[in-house]
Amino acid sequence: MSKLKELIQELCPSGVEYQKLGDFVSIYTGTQFNKRDMNVEGNYPVINGGINPSGYIEQYNEDLDTITISQGGASAGYVAWQNRKFWAGAHCYVVRPINENLSNKYLYFFLKNQEGYLQQMQHGAGIPALNRRKVQALQIPIPPLAVQEEIVKILDRFAEYAAELQARQEQYEYYRNKLLIFNNISGGGTQA
Structure with a gap:
């Protein structure tokens, strides 16, 4: 066995038991960083609404081992594990457990498994977006x-x-x- x-x-x-995700996590967006101030290379990637970094800068606003979900754009709903310090942009959700009964990496694997569903929840005709409340409403086994x-x-x-x-x-x-x-x-x- x-x-x-x-x-x-x-x-x-x-x-x-399945629980409402919003009762166990904090979900917030990052801070806008102007594209013209980014570089092709640098110490810290800027994570926004895409799959790849928007660019690189020399400061960060989030630590490594953090879960992100693309909030806006064609990739809205894309789930990633950030294994280095990074800048969370305004089109990026940062997801953190707020309950000691939920492991951060377990949460990541759960969300990654739900990625297709999250991408189907996009709304908006011009630039697709993912509503935070819909993410918070997911049911997660704990x-x-x-x-x-x-x-x-x-x-x-x-x-x-x-x-x-x-x-x-x-x-x-x-x-x-x-x-x-x-x-x-x-x-x-x-x-x-």
């Missing part, structure tokens, strides 16, 4: 912390495997392309 299964049988034999921690360990391992698999795939494609373009090796021949 897996450790997770044992923990669930021991700590929550009657199941796990198992005991020991169960949350075991779930996080399992999902972190899968994330490591996925990253390794992606790196191996890129390595395979690189060498496949190098080995199958013969004119680069012999100096002659033609490409198909």
